[in-house]
Amino acid sequence: MxxxxxxxxxxxxxxxxxxxxxxxxxxxxxxxxxxxxxxxxxxxxxxxxxxxxxxxxxxxxxxxxxxxxxxxxxxxxxxxxxxxxxxxxxxxxxxxxxxxxxxxxxxxxxxxxxxxxxxxxxxxxxxxxxxxxxxxxxxxxxxxxxxxxxxxxxxxxxxxxxxxxxxxxxxxxxxxxxxxxxxxxxxxxxxxxxxxxxxxxxxxSSRVSQDFINTIITMYGEDSDVFRVRVAGEFPRQENDVFIPLPLVEKSIMTQWNEPEHPASIHIGCDVARFGDDKTVIGYKVDEKVEFWKRRSGQDTMKTADDIIELGETLVRRYRYQRTIPVKVDDSGVGGGVVDRLRQIKRNNPERFEWLDVIPVVFGQRIKHEFYHDSTTYMMSVVKKLLMPYTEEGLPKPVELVLPDDNDLIGQLSTRKYGMTEQSKIRVESKEAMKKRGLHSPDEADCVLLLCLPVKPKRKGDAKH
Missing domain, CATH: 3.40.50.300 (P-loop containing nucleotide triphosphate hydrolases)
Known part of the structure; x- marks a missing residue:
């Protein structure tokens, strides 16, 4: 004593x-x-x-x-x-x-x-x-x-x-x-x-590994807000040309979320790797909460489709879910093979896979919209709106999106810039433009965009086979 x-x-x-x-x-x-x-x-x-x-x-x-x-x-x-x-x-x-x-x-x-x-x-x-x-x-x-x-x-x-x-x-x-x-x-x-x-x-700090510091510098640069906040301990800048500011992303990550027994909605998203260092990222969203399921390099579309089926069946069992699950897949490039395989799986056994609602999505496709130039910009706008703490009238609103604490995701969402087209529409920069700035492919971020793309879940009996 x-x-x-x-x-x-x-x-x-x-x-x-x-x-x-x-x-x-x-x-x-x-x-x-x-x-x-x-x-x-x-x-x-x-x-x-x-x-x-x-x-x-x-x-x-x-x-x-x-x-x-x-x-x-x-x-x-x-x-x-x-x-x-x-x-x-x-x-x-x-x-x-x-x-x-x-x-x-x-x-x-x-x-x-x-x-x-x-x-x-x-x-x-x-x-x-x-x-x-x-x-x-x-x-x-x-x-x-x-x-x-x-x-x-x-x-x-x-x-x-x-x-x-x-x-x-x-x-x-x-x-x-x-x-x-x-x-x-x-x-x-x-x-x-x-x-x-x-x-x-x-x-x-002697406690921070040089590998961690080097990784952040390599992926996002020493002038990025990700480096400022996560390594240097500095408050982020207010960059006028970044579409989703880092504080919105960080606020979402630090939001408490209680897992529901019976969720109102479940979504699955898959950004399919195309080449090089790109990753295939499979994630899911239960009500407001996003989680990543699997990430891997390569273009094995059959294995990717099998992973999606495994995830869907896991979620149906876990939550005893009675609606269809929108499975939104990047349909550009090799992603089309994943879409075809999922549709084939459902055709071969429609009763077992009644929950499966396959939705192909093309990134960067021109769309008819008053404010947004293409599908990627529109999906970014959806995510940004979900992250905003206030309504358009300035009133506080319930939390609509809780993101995982993931360095790759945080960096990808908070470093993507935007500009205006000749038609005065907003357009976020392409993957190619991001890579030219020394950034990695926004694979995790694109998975989140798919997860948040609005799709109304159906009752199982209403699904189209």
Whole structure:
């Protein structure tokens, strides 16, 4: 058990606490953040990926629990995955490094508490999907931990400001700087004077692999917003010629989504590789949520069709789905072989594959539309509209698209530029134009475009065979 003298010392020396009791040496940047939490009421950290911020947050939780009487530590993040699978798991991991602490502090899936005082001495995990996530906490010593703070709605922060009026209150915010507005953005700009702020560039962190940095540079360039946010820890620029801004994509990724028992819609999309380094990407969308199923190089159309059938049957069983599933396939180039094979499969066994509704889609095809030049631009506009947080009238709207946290997808969606045709219609750049700029083929992004192309699901009996 820690002596009272040691507790008094460690209360002001979190780095020494971590070294002596958790048996780990923080790197210089992590140590500076811990000292800031001890010395300052509000600390805000923007960084690239992989700099060890989840470990710092977990150390801060344990340090505060062990060195304050009857503290309360509300912890939040935009999604359950970020909060429970990453931050909360880190807390459990580091508690196991000290048997004495592990005996005194009980870790559960949502709460860590002093065994003698479970209702008065605790840290608790609450996702930021609800505005009241951080309400109702009162204590002389309170520490708010907000992970991936750029993705947390401003309303969640409101009760924090009131609590910080007490001398024993602390706030630690960490995250990738994905959004150009909001509480976290302001802490590094107009409200910076109120905070102890840190900017950690992944290139200066011993914890970030050079391979990761090189991959982002090779794929998107050092002048891209993907590099700025995910490596350099800088806020994105506001590029006027990018069709879908990076903040919209990042906001979608950090949206909490609860899997339904009976989804209203399921879609499957397949962007078929044509040549070279292009990938065949198969994905699916359950209501608002997009996931990738398989990605591979090559042009084996028979295997691609079999993969799509396997995915469809898996989804029908998982959700006991009673509608047809629109299967939208890139029909340009070798994709036509996948379409033909799927149609043949359905003709040969229409009852078993009643769920299968094959829809060929041609990218870059001229269309008759008031604003958009071709089919790719139209599909990009659909995705952009789904990502927008407000209606055309400026009113908040429900989340309509939740994207996976995938570097390839993020880069592809947020780097595609657009221009105007002679007929004053919007046209996004072609794959060929993107490759000339040194970018890779937008295979994952094109799969998402297919998934979001509006198609009304049919009842199985209504499907055309």
């Amino acid at each position: 820690i002596t009272s003298e040691a507790i008094l010392y460690y209360a002001e020396h979190p780095v020494e606490f971590v070294e002596d009791l958790l048996h780990v040496i923080p790197d210089p940047q992590q140590a500076a953040i811990l000292r800031s939490v001890a010395a300052n009421q509000m600390t805000s950290v923007r960084s690239g990926h992989g700099i060890g911020k989840s470990a710092v947050e977990a150390w801060a939780v344990i340090w505060f629990l062990a060195t304050r009487p009857f503290p309360k530590i509300p912890c939040t993040a935009p999604t359950q995955h970020q909060l429970f699978d990453i931050l909360w798991a880190e807390v459990s991991k580091w508690l196991r490094n000290n048997k004495a602490l592990e005996r005194e502090l009980q870790w559960t899936k949502e709460k860590v508490y002093m065994k003698q005082y479970p209702e008065e001495w605790f840290a608790v995990a609450r996702t930021a999907s609800k505005p009241d996530a951080l309400q109702g906490f009162h204590a002389e010593d309170i520490l708010y931990i907000i992970d991936e703070a750029s993705g947390v709605d401003d309303k969640v922060f409101e009760p924090v400001l009131g609590a910080l009026s007490t001398p024993g209150a602390r706030l630690l915010m960490c995250g990738n700087p994905t959004q150009l507005s909001g509480f976290f953005y302001d802490s590094h700009h107009k409200n910076r004077g109120s905070y102890s702020t840190f900017h950690i560039d992944g290139r200066n």
